[in-house]
Amino acid sequence: MFHIYCPYCEEHREEEEFHPKGQAHIARPEDPEACSDEQWGDYLFFRDNPRGIHHELWVHAVGCRKFFNITRNTVSYEILETYKMGEAPRFTAEHPEGRPAETVAAERTAAGADKVERQQGAKA
Amino acid sequence: MSEQTASWFNVYNVRPETEVPTESPLAWSCHHSGRPSVSEKSRVVLRERAMLGHLILRGGAIMLDEAVREVLGFGLPGRPNTLTRDESGERSIQWLSPDEWLVIVPGGEEFDLEGKLREALGDAHDSSDNHYAIVNVSGGQTLLELEGECARELLMKSTPYDVHPDAFPVGKGVTTIFAKASLILRRPTEDRWELVLRRSFADYLYRWILDAGREYAIGVDA
Numbered sequence: 346m347f348h349i350y351c352p353y354c355e356e357h358r359e360e361e362e363f364h365p366k367g368q369a370h371i372a373r374p375e376d377p378e379a380c381s382d383e384q385w386g387d388y389l390f391f392r393d394n395p396r397g398i399h400h401e402l403w404v405h406a407v408g409c410r411k412f413f414n415i416t417r418n419t420v421s422y423e424i425l426e427t428y429k430m431g432e433a434p435r436f437t438a439e440h441p442e443g444r445p446a447e448t449v450a451a452e453r454t455a456a457g458a459d460k461v462e463r464q465q466g467a468k469a
Numbered sequence: 470m471s472e473q474t475a476s477w478f479n480v481y482n483v484r485p486e487t488e489v490p491t492e493s494p495l496a497w498s499c500h501h502s503g504r505p506s507v508s509e510k511s512r513v514v515l516r517e518r519a520m521l522g523h524l525i526l527r528g529g530a531i532m533l534d535e536a537v538r539e540v541l542g543f544g545l546p547g548r549p550n551t552l553t554r555d556e557s558g559e560r561s562i563q564w565l566s567p568d569e570w571l572v573i574v575p576g577g578e579e580f581d582l583e584g585k586l587r588e589a590l591g592d593a594h595d596s597s598d599n600h601y602a603i604v605n606v607s608g609g610q611t612l613l614e615l616e617g618e619c620a621r622e623l624l625m626k627s628t629p630y631d632v633h634p635d636a637f638p639v640g641k642g643v644t645t646i647f648a649k650a651s652l653i654l655r656r657p658t659e660d661r662w663e664l665v666l667r668r669s670f671a672d673y674l675y676r677w678i679l680d681a682g683r684e685y686a687i688g689v690d691a
Contacts (some may be wrong), residue, residue, distance in 0.1 A: 346629075353567050354643075355549045359629040361646055405653045409549075409566035410646050 349403070352429045353411045362407040368392045369400040369414045396420060398438050403427075480587070482580040483605055487599040493519030494611045496622035499689070512619040514677060516690040518612040522579025523665075524572040525565075527588070528601030532569070536589035539564065540582065547569055552642040552655055563642040563655060569603050571653065571665070579607055610680030611671055613678070619685040624662065626681050628654065647676045 348357035369421040374380050374388055375422045393399070403417045416436045425443070435449045436442075485491060495517050507514055526533050545562055546553045552563040560578075563571045574582055583595040583603050590601055597643045617621065624632045631637065633652075642655030642663075650673060653665035666674050679687060 353549065359646065361629060407646055409569075410564055 349415070349424065350412075350427050351405045351408060352413050352427050353409045354405065358405070358408055362405060364401040364404050364406045366404055366412065369402040393440070398425070398436055398441055400437075401433055480502050480580075480583060483606075483608055484577060484580065486495065491520060493517060493673055494666070494668040495519070499674040502672075502679060504689040505679065505687060507690055508686060510686040511617065512690035513576055513617040513623055513682045513683040513687045514690050515682070515687060516614040516616070518614060520576040520580065521607065521612055522572075522574040522576055523605070523607045523610055524583060524586075525604045526562075526570045526572060526573075526601070527568055527604075528590075529568065529599060532590065532599055533601065536586055537572075539589050541572075542634070548645050551640055552657065553640075554657060557631070558657065563567060565644060573665075576607075579605055595652045600624040608668070610667050612666055613664040613666060613675075614650065614662060615664065615678075617685070619682075620660075620662055623678065623681050623685065623687075624654070627677065630654065632643075648674060648681075650674060 347360050350357050351363075352400055358399055371388070374384065376387065394426070397418060397420060399417050399419050401417055402412055403415050404410065404412045411430075413427055413429055414432070414434065415427050415453070416434045418425060426434065428434060430455055433449065435444050435446065437444070526537075530545060538544045541555065541560060541562075543553055543560075543562075546564045547563055549567075552561050554561040560574045561572070563573075565571050572582070583605060586603055598658045621632055628645055630643060633687050637656055639656055639659055642653060644651065644653050647654065647664070650667075650670040652667070652670065652674065653663075655663045655665070657663055665672070679689075
């Protein structure tokens with residue numbers, strides 16, 4: 346048993362409260378009608394199985410019931426970070442030591458501003 | 470508003486009139502598993518607060534906070550895993566997730582409260598990006614109170630969540646695992662714990678608590 350940090354509850358909770366939901370950051374094709382069978386099949390069925398850093402989707406099933414992402418090392422099973430939906434990971438295959446926290450923070454702020462803009466756009 | 474968006478809703482008063490007998494989710498359990506009486510030896514006391522009004526609020530925090538302040542006179546808890554209460558302690562709001570709160574009020578008030586909240590939120594409902602939902606879940610769950618010097622020990626046997634006072638201060642409330650089921654555990658005052666159980670788990674958890682509390686001579690307060 347180990348503890349996982351839920352970014353929405355903002356505290357560590359027992360592993361038992363969570364469920365893994367597979368690979369994270371899988372974007373649905375914008376126009377499914379225009380996809381070839383192969384592209385659609387890749388989207389539906391094919392998943393990465395990397396050795397090393399892997400981004401996964403988890404759900405805090407018993408707590409706040411929100412989905413969030415975990416960056417996990419598949420060799421050591423170490424959880425490097427957990428982050429909310431829509432955010433970019435700090436630890437990636439290209440940056441196994443983690444990108445500088447300031448860069449990520451700046452990106453997240455920019456993404457947040459973008460989201461607000463889009464919402465306002467939707468209203469207008 | 471798009472054509473697919475429902476712009477209407479039905480609100481029912483789910484509390485039956487007095488001619489229909491109402492039973493708490495634990496009525497059968499108390500009858501079947503018994504109700505150990507409270508004695509001088511009891512170091513844990515269990516009490517059911519049956520038939521309270523439970524509402525689930527969903528939506529944006531700022532919008533709901535304004536409506537709740539207007540109707541109830543106190544606001545939503547601002548931080549995760551916390552609860553706010555009014556001065557009498559009878560009405561409370563608990564954070565459940567970033568867009569979800571549990572309101573508990575004395576039984577019979579929930580239908581009026583739902584109407585008033587909907588009225589206060591009326592303008593928000595017309596706007597396409599300010600969705601909200603209010604669901605009356607009073608019939609689906611019940612509230613138990615645990616008191617006594619060994620209440621915390623009973624909890625420690627039942628849940629993996631840390632209930633040490635340092636980790637679980639007064640005013641905290643969490644949804645967590647309890648005896649392999651899930652429930653809402655909260656600590657409104659220094660020496661009282663509250664457990665919000667789902668109806669379908671109520672009998673199982675009642676029997677679990679009686680069993681876990683046997684060594685502390687648990688008593689059930691009527």
